[in-house]
Amino acid sequence: MAGWKSHGLALLNWFYPKKCLLCQKSLSYLERQHLCHFCVTEIERLEQCRDAFVYSYGPFKESLRELIHFFKYKGLDYLSKELALFLYKIWQENPSLQTCEILLPVPLHSATLRERGYNQSQLLALQLQSYIRAERKENNPQILEETLLRVKNSPSQTQGTKEQRKLNLEGTFLLKEKDRIRGKEVLLIDDVITTGSTLSSCRELLLLAGAKKVLGLTLARD
């Protein structure tokens, strides 16, 4: 049996050669779908994964930055499966994330969503949820869609003082169905945290609506 199995794999590799997105090395069918084992283990991790209320996997540079770029701007939506594994690792290591009942992806404005075709944070949240489901029989976090909306297309929040950024974001997000948030522990999901102003303004809205606790989880910290 084992012999046939390895013959089968060899044949698959022969007919459908796949390459690692980062180093172009040929992938075996036992590796991840688009990244080789070496490149995955080479991705640098943050020494302190928590900063204020937000947990992140690695610094926003090199391979991780490249992968996020592919994921967001090159249409490689299928990378959510591999990238969400990094979020899942952080989730597994930090019990305070495991009590969150709601996963809330940071929304895109409808114009950006139309242009990109998908919300990268939502894909990450869906994948993370499926990894958690595979591990737990009950108490799985729920994803709320159409609850938090981005109603204003504000410019990128990388410039200006903290006060200016906060002012720029005023009225950007709208929270509907507040009763679904009240008393709940919420985990905001995003790809990258830069100044933190986006996540902070979402958090503020959720706390105002009566959320019990609001944390954030991102792939990278810039």
Ligand SMILES: [Zn+2]
């Ligand atoms: Zn590689």
